[in-house]
Amino acid sequence: MKKHNFYAGPSILPQSAIDETINALKDFAGTGLSLASISHRSKEFDAVMNDAVALFKELLDIPEGYSVLFLGGGASTQFAMVPFNLMRKKALYVNTGTWSTKAVKEAKMFGDIIEIKGKDFFSIPKGYDIPDDVDYVHITTNNTIYGTEYHEDLNVKVPLVADMSSDIFSRKVDVSKYAIIYGGAQKNLAPSGVTFVVVKHDVLGKVKHKIPTMLNYQTHIDKNSMFNTPPVIPVFTALQTMKWVKANGGVEGMYKRNTEKAETLYAEIDRNKLFKGTVAEEDRSLMNVCFVMNEEYKELEAEFLEFATSKGMIGIKGHRSVGGFRASLYNALSIESVNALVDVMKEFESKH
Numbered sequence: 001m002k003k004h005n006f007y008a009g010p011s012i013l014p015q016s017a018i019d020e021t022i023n024a025l026k027d028f029a030g031t032g033l034s035l036a037s038i039s040h041r042s043k044e045f046d047a048v049m050n051d052a053v054a055l056f057k058e059l060l061d062i063p064e065g066y067s068v069l070f071l072g073g074g075a076s077t078q079f080a081m082v083p084f085n086l087m088r089k090k091a092l093y094v095n096t097g098t099w100s101t102k103a104v105k106e107a108k109m110f111g112d113i114i115e116i117k118g119k120d121f122f123s124i125p126k127g128y129d130i131p132d133d134v135d136y137v138h139i140t141t142n143n144t145i146y147g148t149e150y151h152e153d154l155n156v157k158v159p160l161v162a163d164m165s166s167d168i169f170s171r172k173v174d175v176s177k178y179a180i181i182y183g184g185a186q187k188n189l190a191p192s193g194v195t196f197v198v199v200k201h202d203v204l205g206k207v208k209h210k211i212p213t214m215l216n217y218q219t220h221i222d223k224n225s226m227f228n229t230p231p232v233i234p235v236f237t238a239l240q241t242m243k244w245v246k247a248n249g250g251v252e253g254m255y256k257r258n259t260e261k262a263e264t265l266y267a268e269i270d271r272n273k274l275f276k277g278t279v280a281e282e283d284r285s286l287m288n289v290c291f292v293m294n295e296e297y298k299e300l301e302a303e304f305l306e307f308a309t310s311k312g313m314i315g316i317k318g319h320r321s322v323g324g325f326r327a328s329l330y331n332a333l334s335i336e337s338v339n340a341l342v343d344v345m346k347e348f349e350s351k352h
């Protein structure tokens, strides 16, 4: 039976990226050696790093004056690295969920935080003031756990920092509006182990305090992400995923695919008598579709999960903090998988 991979992360990757990685683990770039056992200083891996940076810049249409870095530590390390490098006195954080909450916690160690938060995480706060004197504004463009997402770039007058862990390359982004874009790669780009950071050079060098070498963006800019040993295998896979994105219409192609998938699934959630969506309609994520059972059918939740799993729907259990269901529709997931899930929801409805 075909398995449909709806995991929230680590999550589905293009089959070509997996296959190319398997091949390279056996024989990397004709060296006769495994990707797992070559020097990161070899000319073959140097080419991988350079190609990955170049393709990242091409796909996101990154202007001059920015560097693309591939680091270790996960997005969670960026929660501290961003304030360490940018915070002089205060910053504004829009807290839209569990991950933003963690980012706020780290930032509070470095300065005063103005925290913008709605009454819950089922919608994205709007209509707040941003003082001119904050060092930066931090947002999380896609709330992986609750399923809300910014659908447009925010316009602010101060440097804008965005955690794009779970929606990178899913739509067009005007990078010139951002000072830093970062994310863990394990949602839309690569296996876990690598973190991407897009950083604008002119926002750096403004803090007075010292920054530990490994936590200083300038270190990694100067050494093309090779100050220390980078996560070689995930960087290689990220490059293969980006090649697949390019071959499938780039970020515009991804957006078209993702819109079709999300619209199909939300339409079924809205139509089906058993289910309902959990977040404000205008903020619904294209990446993580969260839904629950209607009150009168609540007791069928476990049964639906079991039924769907038996039909090959993998990873649709909602996050433990939210409950219900979450289907993650990352770039590599096909419309066929969404159609299969919709069929399962219809079949289950017809039984009740």
Ligand SMILES: *Cc1c(COP(=O)(O)O)cnc(C)c1O
Pocket: 009, 073, 074, 075, 076, 077, 099, 140, 142, 143, 144, 163, 164, 165, 166, 183, 184, 185, 187
């Ligand atoms: C998964 C996720 C993280 C955490 O990433 P790690 O690489 O595990 O540290 C942070 N932010 C968002 C939005 C995420 O989805």
